Amino acid sequence: MNNDDLRTYVSALSAEISFEEGGQYLTVLCGTNEFRKLMERLRYDAASDFDYMFCLSGLDWKTHFQVVYHLESMKNGHGLVVKLKVNRENPEAPTVCDIWRTAEFHEREVFDLFGIRFKDHPDLRRLFLDDTWGFPLRKDYSDDKTIVQL
């Protein structure tokens, strides 16, 4: 499917999603409520068949967090980006590691560096850092001891 077809297809899946313009891939904006259902449809429907998640990243927009999922279908050859908006006060997102197994490590990394908790993740521990450490990739993170400001 090309981007226009994908757009009609994805907008039929859920009423509560919107699209972001101007990106390289078709970008879907989504909230935590409809997220799981949308991702399951994207993965298991034969028309979309997004079997390969090639990137999962966290983003801090100061007012809210975003978890960005880059998806691709090895068979159909199309790509899609899903952006999940996460509340900054109580950062919690549904896990997708039962759908794409690569998400298990990637979600642990996002938890480690942003402090976003993934609900129902089988093994949510810090991946790189100590339990007492803060969340360094947040924009308000400061560490006078180990970060030298130039």
Place this chain on the structure above:
Amino acid sequence: MNLFDDQPTKFVESEEDFVVNVGPQHPSTHGVLHLKIKLEGETVRDVQPHLGYIHRSIEKMSEAGSYRQFSYLTSRMDYLSSHINNQACALAVEKAIQVEVPERARVIRILMAELTRLASHELWWGATGLDIGAVTPFFFSFRDREAILDIFEETCGARLTMNYMVPGGVMIDIHPNFQRRVKDLLPKLRKNLKEYDELLTGNIIFEERTKGVGYLSPEDAVSYGCTGPVARGSGVRCDIRKRYPYDGYEKVQFEEIIETGGDCYARYKVRMREMEQSIRIVEQLIDTIPEGDFQAKTKNVLKPPKGEWFVRVETARGELGVYLVSDGTMHPYRVKFRSPNFSNLSALKQMSVGGKMGDLVATMATLDLVIPDIDR
């Protein structure tokens, strides 16, 4: 890192569980990777990697630097593919500021990238032999890798952390000796590849150690996000150079190597055959490097517009993705590196549970992990 208390999942369930720690300093891990392995006799029941020993938060440091600076940090990620890491960053910034790279620079980039792939696979070949118990391959491979590094040194001034590819092209023009030295080297490498095969590929002990060991199915490879020779050994067509060509890979003739075995031997074969393809690519381009500029004219301070860009390249170990988010200032707002080793490592448990402890070492060898790329 809390090594003793593994909440929420408890690694040690009862007192009979036998746990072996491999690493963080262990010859078969090629770096500071710590594996906790639960054994029953000699059979692996569970594997848990502990990461972070070499975590430097390159993503955070990138946010403090400028668009020119952050690519220099990436040479330190996968230090055996440093040219290709720099290339990915350069491509991302070029996409953001919309700069056309001169043809000469593009050809030099492919040449350097393929020589890097060769050097990396050669080191892997030697180290794999060493892991499995053959000492001689290590000397053979280092002899050949050394010759390639000498060529790099002449042009880039560095042997490991090259920092040669910059936004707009390459940093300096190639050394006058470059073409001659590469052309002298290629026939020797061709000859030596045959020697490699004689030494290790047909060896009965080596085949017994690798055939049918560490099986990874194509579905699992895709689900775990495995890329590069690991996924291609399981029959997944995932070469970014073929699927989404960059820097002119669409113009050169080469084959995407696919093996369907899914075991250690298949991954071994993929890399061995890939070396021949890299030589083939270099041979095609070395005589026809176009004349002209080696770098496009760019402003001193790069300021891309607001937006985001994703660039995918094929390093020696798989797909490296650079996700660049700009807020319109001179510093990147967010840089995320999707590193191939990180995803390849996550499949280790799938590949080794149920096998023997010695098979796990063989599996690790053919995964070809570079730890700084996992921790970043």
